[in-house]
Amino acid sequence: MSFDGLFTHAMVTELRQTLIGGRISKINQPYQNELILTVRANRKNWPVLLSADPTYPRIQVTQIPYVNPAVPTNFAMMMRKYLQGAIITDVSQAANDRVVHLTVTTRDELGDTETLVLIIEIMARHSNVILVDRQTNRILDAIKHVGADQNRYRLLLPGATYIEPPKQDKQDPFTTNSDYLALVKDYPNEDVLAKQLQQHYQGLGRDSSQQLAADLHQPGDLAQHYQAFFDQFNQPQATLLTLPNRKTMFAAGPFPHFGEPTRQFETLSQLLDFYYADAAQRERVQQQAGNLIRVVKNNLKKNRTKLKKLEQTLANTKQADELRLKGEILTTYLHEVKRGMTTISLPDYYHDNEPLEIQLSNQLSPSRNAQKYFSRYQKQKNAVIYVGEQIELTQTEIDYLDNIQTQIELASPADIAEIREELMQQGYMKKNQSKKKQRSSRKPSQPQTFTATDGTEISVGKNNRQNDQLTLKTARKSDYWLHTQKIPGSHVIIHSDNPSEQTLSEAANLAAYFSKARSSATVPVDYVQVRRIRKPNGAKPGFVIYEGQKTLYVSPDANLVEQLTPKS
Numbered sequence: 001m002s003f004d005g006l007f008t009h010a011m012v013t014e015l016r017q018t019l020i021g022g023r024i025s026k027i028n029q030p031y032q033n034e035l036i037l038t039v040r041a042n043r044k045n046w047p048v049l050l051s052a053d054p055t056y057p058r059i060q061v062t063q064i065p066y067v068n069p070a071v072p073t074n075f076a077m078m079m080r081k082y083l084q085g086a087i088i089t090d091v092s093q094a095a096n097d098r099v100v101h102l103t104v105t106t107r108d109e110l111g112d113t114e115t116l117v118l119i120i121e122i123m124a125r126h127s128n129v130i131l132v133d134r135q136t137n138r139i140l141d142a143i144k145h146v147g148a149d150q151n152r153y154r155l156l157l158p159g160a161t162y163i164e165p166p167k168q169d170k171q172d173p174f175t176t177n178s179d180y181l182a183l184v185k186d187y188p189n190e191d192v193l194a195k196q197l198q199q200h201y202q203g204l205g206r207d208s209s210q211q212l213a214a215d216l217h218q219p220g221d222l223a224q225h226y227q228a229f230f231d232q233f234n235q236p237q238a239t240l241l242t243l244p245n246r247k248t249m250f251a252a253g254p255f256p257h258f259g260e261p262t263r264q265f266e267t268l269s270q271l272l273d274f275y276y277a278d279a280a281q282r283e284r285v286q287q288q289a290g291n292l293i294r295v296v297k298n299n300l301k302k303n304r305t306k307l308k309k310l311e312q313t314l315a316n317t318k319q320a321d322e323l324r325l326k327g328e329i330l331t332t333y334l335h336e337v338k339r340g341m342t343t344i345s346l347p348d349y350y351h352d353n354e355p356l357e358i359q360l361s362n363q364l365s366p367s368r369n370a371q372k373y374f375s376r377y378q379k380q381k382n383a384v385i386y387v388g389e390q391i392e393l394t395q396t397e398i399d400y401l402d403n404i405q406t407q408i409e410l411a412s413p414a415d416i417a418e419i420r421e422e423l424m425q426q427g428y429m430k431k432n433q434s435k436k437k438q439r440s441s442r443k444p445s446q447p448q449t450f451t452a453t454d455g456t457e458i459s460v461g462k463n464n465r466q467n468d469q470l471t472l473k474t475a476r477k478s479d480y481w482l483h484t485q486k487i488p489g490s491h492v493i494i495h496s497d498n499p500s501e502q503t504l505s506e507a508a509n510l511a512a513y514f515s516k517a518r519s520s521a522t523v524p525v526d527y528v529q530v531r532r533i534r535k536p537n538g539a540k541p542g543f544v545i546y547e548g549q550k551t552l553y554v555s556p557d558a559n560l561v562e563q564l565t566p567k568s
Helices: 007-020 074-083 179-186 190-200 207-216 223-233 268-288 290-332 366-410 414-427 432-443 464-474 502-515 558-563
Strands: 023-031 034-041 046-052 058-061 087-093 101-105 113-121 129-131 138-142 238-242 249-250 261-265 343-348 354-359 448-451 457-460 480-484 492-494 521-527 550-552
Touching: 007 034, 007 046, 007 058, 007 087, 007 101, 023 074, 034 074, 046 290, 058 268, 074 101, 074 113, 074 129, 074 138, 087 480, 087 492, 179 190, 179 223, 190 207, 207 223, 223 261, 249 268, 261 268, 261 521, 290 343, 290 354, 290 414, 366 414, 366 464, 414 464, 457 502, 464 492, 492 502, 502 521, 502 550, 502 558
Parallel strands: none
Antiparallel strands: 023 034, 034 046, 046 058, 087 101, 101 113, 113 129, 129 138, 238 249, 238 261, 343 354, 448 457, 457 492, 480 492, 480 521, 521 550
């Protein structure tokens, strides 16, 4: 189901049990539209994610690790000023809408107690996180500033009066009413009833309205069906369902209308961590790597265009031998060539004396015409050597950029900074001098480490710096190295000099999964001992050559990758 009003109701129910009475100990903004409050409650730290992401807005407790920027954002600094050490006194929902209020008490600069409200509006591209002074109803700050040119109804700027989102003329389904009885009577079709329920009641998404309509069409007491449907959101069951089209859906209850539950989680937050782990990560990477993606795509396009032109030039130089032949024949029959001729037909003694038509310049002497053909021949012969070298260099450039593009697609947000630095070092992007100090203080990211079924450690590089470090410095000469055959992807190291066939297969699956061929049915993966790997002088980052390899053919399996649980 979507993160609609009903799921928000269930999440608020869960967060109330966890957060009320807790103290906000840390505040971080690791990503542009996301704030993380670390709340100390019941002798445990709870990282609470407040996301105003336009695609995946939500509020939840998250255990997914994140990396903070070297310098806090202005919004994070404002939140620390007002919320550091504050006590959460209430977690509430506004009229079953997708709006959550975190009410906190804190002390101002004079030491007086004040009440603030952190409002999370979960409304797609209009999502926001807003801090409001409850006494004055003034906005202290918002994660997204919205001026009058963007929204005439309300300003979301520091100092403006907070105005609630426009209210819809709908009923709160958690208040006792019997309107649904008339709707069931008037709309016997289940799909039509679902639309009417969604239009009549606040907070029903498309999925939840369809499930409610299906429940109200079951035999028995309608009042019991109605009450049972909404009661489940007061005692939510975190459920992952697999739909007939093999896509998954999260829900706060069984939702049998859509399929059988495939997995249960202890909390809704754990469910969302599992559901959003990959998709939200991709979204964060896209946000952080927007300019990198643009630079790589532009350079790929430029080099591919250049390669086509070079190949066309090479094709044109294939007539070089014909030019030499014409020059030799002209030299042989020079006595037959007269000044002023524009063409002459001479016997081709290389091909059984068949007549050969040769174009001439009427401005040149016979010997100069022959010399002109030899000059053009030499020029094109030299061009073949030059163009061949340029084609090789351009193809190397394309392979490198293609590899970088794959790394961005597979990267975590923590990897993006290193990819950006590499592109700067390689001259694709200008170096930002103001960030030199930030980069030097950043700890290098580490390869991802998995454990094979038999306990063998397997490391996977996620960018070129990690690949070079892992293959050329960290790995022992007796370890085994794996990489997709002629396909951009990660370097994979099996930390063993005698891995089992199962471990080789599992490592090959990791190599295929963390490559451009992730969605392919069958992927060739080369494997060889590290001692047979070497890096040519002047080679691009991440590029190595090897010999004596063997090849495995595997099908990338996300479930297997999940089973090879990454080591923390």
